[in-house]
Amino acid sequence: MYERKRRRPVSEINVVPYIDVMLVLLIIFMVTAPLVTQGVKVELPKASAEALSEDSKPPLIASVNADGEYFLNVGESQEEPLTAVDLATLVAAHLQKEPDTPVVVKGDGRVPYDNVVQLMVLLQRAGVPSVGLMTDSPE
Template sequence: MHGPFNRGGNRKPMAEINVVPFIDVMLVLLVIFMITAPMLTQGVRVDLPQVTSEPIDDVDDSEPIIVSVDREGDYYISLGDDETPVSLDDIADQIIIILDRRPGTPVMVRGDRNVPYGQVVTLMSTLQVAGVTNVGLISEPPSSEN
């Protein structure tokens, strides 16, 4: 039988891989990552005070514990990418638990510039009760616009 679909018995198998479906999947993944990447950089919106200061020499390469106070006066504890809201009463307990697991972890405070000074001092006092002896304050370098 001789037709357009019959090529006889001497047909060789095709040894090439069709990469078009792989390219389609890669492009879909690229679009997904481009959309989700900006969402991964979330955090507490804190308007840090701008001062000129030297960076702290971090002799320990461990991730610091960052306690933040936002504009509304809410508290957050950040350890790496994990950021959890917490009340002032629970901060000492949380810090004690973290320092028991990872002793020597540096503790930093991020306070919004619009938060009353007394609230930041109360936070630092709470950290002292939790056994933190050294607390660093996070600020931003002054912008050239000022």
């Protein structure tokens, strides 16, 4: 008689189905990622907000008054209103010299919410990584 060869069982993991699942997940995440990152990133103040520490650098304060005019606490003419382009240029130049300077938005209580959001978008386009909101204490 003739000899039959015995085959050993294959003890390898078939990874083809896992690769298919990973590719589908990759496509799903690539499609949904731009939808998640819309909007302005803001750390909203808590009910009991703490003041900036004494050790931190003095913040850049971008202000918008009730008339919708922009101001910045940098430069010689801090009381003069700035255009949006001038404000963005000054903030970007200051952040290039001192990148870890905190930036705070100071909005008049009577200013429309849209003006505050427009100022925050302007700061974001100027390269500000995060923006704080300035408030008065309730007392």
